[in-house]
Amino acid sequence: MSQSLDDISRQLKKRHRKSARMKWLSFGALLLAGVFLVLFLADMLIKGLPAFQQAYIQVEVNYSERASELPLAAVEADVRELVSRGYLRLIPNRMEANPDLLGTQRMEWVLADDEVDQYLQGADSSLSAKHKAVVDRLTEAGRAELQFNTGFFTNGDSKLPEMAGLASAAVGSVMLLIVTLAFAFPVGVMTAVYLEEFAPDNRFTRFIDVNINNLAAIPSILFGLLGLAIFINFFGAPRSSALAGGLTLGLMTLPIIIITARAALSSVPDSIRHAAFGVGATRWQTVRDHVLPLSMPGILTGSIIGMAQALGETAPLIIIGMIAFIPDAPTSFTQAATVLPAQIYTWASMPESAYVERTAAGIIVLLSVLITLNATAVYLRKKFEHRW
Template sequence: MTDQSRNALERLAANKHERLNARLKSRYNRERRFRAYGIASIALGLTFLAILLTTIFSQGLSAFWTTYVKLDVTYTPEVLYIDDATDESQLRLADYDGVIRQALSERFPEASGRQTMRNLTGMVSTSAGYRLRNRLMENPDLLGETETLWFLADDDVDLLMNGIIDRNLPESERRVNDQELEWIDSLVSSDQIERRFNTTFFTNGDSRDPETAGILGAAMGSFYTLIVTLALSFPIGVAAAIYLEEFAPKNRLTEIIEVNINNLAAVPSIVFGLLGLAVFINFFGLPRSAPIVGGLVLTLMTLPTIIISARASIKAVPPSIREAAMGLGASKMQVTLHHVLPLALPGMLTGTIIGMAQALGETAPLLMIGMVAFIVDIPGGFTDPATVLPVQVYLWSDSPERAFIAKTSAAIMVLLAFLAVMNLLAVFLRKKFERRW
């Protein structure tokens, strides 16, 4: 080989090596860019999640604390218009708001005029009169006596104490005027106003007044609705999965059923609400805004999820388990119930819990069946009018009262806590009972 040929081959090899290095460098650069894009996407998602949670928590924490005002109230018969303490109708219809006005007038004797007295009385929640009525009906001997009680403050006073209303703004831009600021400062200086943990948020139902509104009614509605959903969806879903996976013949009919189950898992939830409205309410005549109807609708929505997860759990059981059981003389039913089902049950429970968590957060299908109604009373059964936590959040978010902003965020925090607990339970069950074959 001549020197010229050798040099040509060396140049060719060098060029080839350079091209190879260039391609490798380009590939490594693409991999680094892809990795950077992935990290940036995760960081962006976590940033938005942090912003969302920070906003919810910063707005909702104040709802877990509320303001109380201490007053010396006298159950004056002339003010209450009661002449017979044994007459229950008189006790029920007495002017308890007049007693509150009297207590406030004694505390602030300088207040005069109709508008001034209206502003003064408005510092205390409208629930104060109902509390006095309950106390006097429980103990009629209080008539004519004086006692010191703590009453819920009005929502505007609570917003001021929370710092949400800026007292440094001009009076025309505040919901609390200068005169009310003086009264509040006087109560603060005499230790007649204080902040307490808001137990009413967890023990009351819904209310038009933000300071007395609570989530117990919605929480009980969610509880009854999920009980119906679990009682129907779990056994039906597991039975359907067992039949399709273990007993159903492999033909065109079962293929159509399997395809439809997979498609139903992707159907928008509001479609199930329309189905529930047409079938359960209009056709069967079940009561609107009742947990039993909500549970039936959510059962239809969660069944595909439970069936798919249950079938995946059954498929994960090794065929050797079935073959060993049948080799020892077990029937097909015994193999399924005594061997396959116990081994697949942890995965089934995990899928069921995830489906129930999805049902807990649903709003659209329940709006279609009337569970958006304003319900004050706590539901006591599956047929009582009720709402659920997601719908309660929707109702409060649409309220014009500023204090409901904190209530909305606090209800979201409670809902997120329930969802987190259910998902953690699913993870725990999967880790504890999962078997690797």
């Protein structure tokens, strides 16, 4: 068996070409992941940005005696279908609150129906040709336009897309995170302190250790089953409440906080501990006054990341009933509440096309909050990280 040098060099070229091909192939895989991300974000922005604009039309509102009983009578027949029913419904209330309105007539910018909104945004709309003509006329007269949708941030959920907003879900999310943090942060940090600073190296300690890693891998929906069985059925926490949801998510975030807190604690060098012991401090004094403060930036970073994950979690909350229709923000931890991702889920299952853009807009808001949280975590880590 003999090969000429030419053969070998040809073979070598082939092998090197193959090597280069592999390099670009694997680069392609990475690129593909990046492309997915860009496509996904672009898709959400395109779908969601229109929801930050809302159609308003200027109509003559007639606060007559009749309108206080039959709100439809307050506006002229040709624009009746174009005005949001949610606006009309509130007319009697407003007249009651402000009796001076009775008998007056004024031009007002009012919230338009969601189909008008869709039509003005250039999307598919089920408006009849007649109504489209009216909207066109109003637009030409400068009496119909898109304005910034403040209601999206100040209203609660609604069955009318043009009235639906994120406010009550945002309040619910904040309350839920308060409960989650109040539970998971102390318990998580204490567990980490125990495992890193106090625990003897015995079987039980190793069992806790293995167990925490397992807990991190359990599907989130099973935490929902736990919350349903323990917090709601056993301890009688109110269904759909921020209390039950927060505790459930607290158990779920626990492993993240424990694992990051342990890493932060173990990065504190032993010389610090030895110095403290040397001047007669007890173990607890050493931990409380020296080790914990030094590892706090790392622990906080981990907790923020855990909170970000809890903020985006939906599945366990669905199981414990946090997808209820909540038009008004909850005022206590035991009231029925909903959260941002659950609100997104609820809107995603609505048939009206205006809800699609609202869902995407909700997603944009949620992602912005998550990115802010994670960026804060990275910033904190960069700023306070101690290299020993």
